[in-house]
Amino acid sequence: MRAVVQRVLQAVCRVNGQVSGQIQKGLLVFVGISPDDAAADTAYLADKIAHLRIFEDAAGRMNLDVQQAGGGILLISQFTLYGDCRRGRRPDFTAAAKAEQARQGYEQLIAALRSMNVPVETGIFAERMEIDCLQDGPVTILLDSKRLF
Numbered sequence: 001m002r003a004v005v006q007r008v009l010q011a012v013c014r015v016n017g018q019v020s021g022q023i024q025k026g027l028l029v030f031v032g033i034s035p036d037d038a039a040a041d042t043a044y045l046a047d048k049i050a051h052l053r054i055f056e057d058a059a060g061r062m063n064l065d066v067q068q069a070g071g072g073i074l075l076i077s078q079f080t081l082y083g084d085c086r087r088g089r090r091p092d093f094t095a096a097a098k099a100e101q102a103r104q105g106y107e108q109l110i111a112a113l114r115s116m117n118v119p120v121e122t123g124i125f126a127e128r129m130e131i132d133c134l135q136d137g138p139v140t141i142l143l144d145s146k147r148l149f
Helices: 039-051 097-116
Strands: 004-016 019-025 024-032 062-064 071-078 120-122 128-142
Touching: 004 120, 019 071, 019 120, 024 062, 024 097, 024 128, 039 097, 039 128, 071 097, 097 120
Parallel strands: 024 071, 071 120
Antiparallel strands: 004 019, 004 024, 004 128
């Protein structure tokens, strides 16, 4: 399971012109699911996302997680995080989970984050989405439950 986590001042997801999810201060998280992801991957990623200390405290140091900072999460499913561009010019997406498995992994991640009392808004799985955000910092973190970057 992979995630791109961005600290934002606001973020909104629209599908067919309608808002499906919106947050003010918090995290915009794009998540990709692989075929071999299991419950342990979901738990790892949920814990990492919920407890990343990337918000500034009173001293200006990145020392607070999203809940301590009073923020929320906008979680967007994005299979293209498993695009392999090492050969040729067209990405190969065979490392991404098939739709039904990816939907289950995405829904499990949403549930895991919500079980930690983190406010979570979402996009709509497998729909074409428009994402607007106002990044803060910018701060962007890459997470992968299988390997280190």
